[in-house]
Amino acid sequence: MPTERVPEPAPRSKWNYHPELPLADKSIFAWPPDFGFLARWFARNWLSLSERVLLLLISIAAWYFLYPGLEDARTFAPGWIIQTWLVNMGLMLAVAGSLHWYFYIRRGQGKKLKFDHRDMTSGSRTFAFKNQVHDNMFWSLGSGVLFWTGFQVVTWWAMANGYLPTTSFTANPIWFLAFFVLVPIWSAFHFYWVHRLLHVPFFYRHFHSLHHRNVSVGPWSGASMHPVEHLLYFSSVLIHVVAASHPLHVIYHLHYQALGAAMTHTGYEDLLIRDKRRLALGTFYHQLHHRFFECNYGNQEMPWDRWFGTFHDGSDEATRVIRERKQRMHAAVR
Template identity: 70%
Template sequence: MSDTTGKQSREWNYHPDLPLQDSSLFKWPPSPGFLARWLARNWLTLSERVIMVIVAVAAYYLLYPSLETAKTFAVGWIVQTWAVNMGLMIAIAGGLHWYFYIHKGQGQTLKFDKRPQAKGNRLWNFSNQVHDNMFWSLGSGVAQLTAFQVVTMWLMANGYAPTITLASNPVWFILALILLPVWSAFHFYWAHRLLHVPLLYKRVHSLHHRNVNIGPWSGLSMHPVEHFIYLTSLCIHWIVASHPIHLIFHVIYQGPGAAMTHTGYEDLLIRDKRRLALGTFYHQLHHRYYECNYGNQEMPWDRWFGTFHDGSEDATTATRARKKKMHA
């Protein structure tokens, strides 16, 4: 039997059951059962995060320069780091775009928005949404991602940033992998709220928000100022002890990982079964209605600060009123 339950509506090709429920890690009172299921779903199956850790480990040993090499800034290893990041971005974002939008491997099944990616519209550079998104993602996006990584590697290599190994601290080594996406979600919410201040929104963040109908190349398609703000999440490695594998995982999570969360589809299907969670309707609602769901489902901030959109018509009305007031 097909595992593609969900509904269609006038606004959406597909949406999950509504209203969206509270799936934050920070529910009160705490639910050990919920936390155990979250841990199992994200870390004890072949999830998006586990796949990124596997890629990070392989890239650490096979593709990126060593810390010893990074002790001195040099063109060779910096270009190598940039080339690896460029390759990963093209492979992941390009692969997802090919599968979902060129090959149409899943058709419209589990696709949130009814529309195709935009063409022939002068809103976009090159009058093409995908080409515009690729320009910003592969240009400023990969360049700044590499810059943050290069600086962090240099700091680690020279002892200015604290480091650990699996042998020296196995508990923290594993725990840090689990907590990095939680840190990223915390950072993302507050950086995102800053970007929605009207002045920054108009001059910077609006470039990303042209993607009302998102696709894999939309995830890292941002104004250079937004790239800088978004990627400061990586500065955590400057003060909290980590290993280069943690840094690479974080780089993949912030960069190519954004393509996975912006596929425009909820899950990857294999033989009509959901095998890999990708985009979330929670964030899709943000791209449609703007002034809501600034964070992600694991963080409680949208619920605590009254900006949670649960997919209902009442939430849409409240969000539109808030947007009108903010941008008056």
């Protein structure tokens, strides 16, 4: 992990902080490939305490100590299903709750590396209970944990009954390990196209607008979605229908979707310990999407935003282009 000193807040008034602009094209699929960049990308994500490694460690611990065994999943029985739901509820409370406590209640690093000047909203009719945090918790813990658990339960049941292709470390160690690396890449691919669908005016107005009420985001914002969006978002796990996997892959995949969303929506770029960056969290790339809406539908690892003209690099020129594009889209809908 990088340990450079924290830069001063951005001088421009519309952001509290932003990285160096314009954002560079850092896609791992850039051509011709930059093998030095790919090696650094792999080391940063998998050879240090990154979000992905942390979620994998949580997944391993949950698989061995918290979740029911796969043999229990051969039939749909209340016991193991409720246990799975309770574990997922506890994990969401622990991860999103601890991040919210540290950044927004304890104010553990003030506004250092916080993208937006604003904090969570209260007293606004925009949100249920007139409170952004309570609204976000309602949707994350209610609908979010429910759909997370639903996909997990059905996938495990299908695995336990031999309806899905399975593997293990002893049967295929290379694929077993490689699948953990591929899960976030597949998730990014799936997220981009589902996200584009959700920005079609009908789907945006009826479903996705609930998530986009969060212009200034916090940990509870990540999984705060309409139930229809949760259904589409967690459908990423359907890759296990065709790709041989282990229950641990399914756990990690769903943790990456659910708990990872809380981590990447903290509103801060990194967790600081003694004024040094120790854990990468949010990205300015996605923060730009929450500010300008019709841009950066995916993430920086995938090239889709660049290929389809929806990449916002944080510059004033990109803002102008995106606003003109939004005007054309709204005019076409009228």
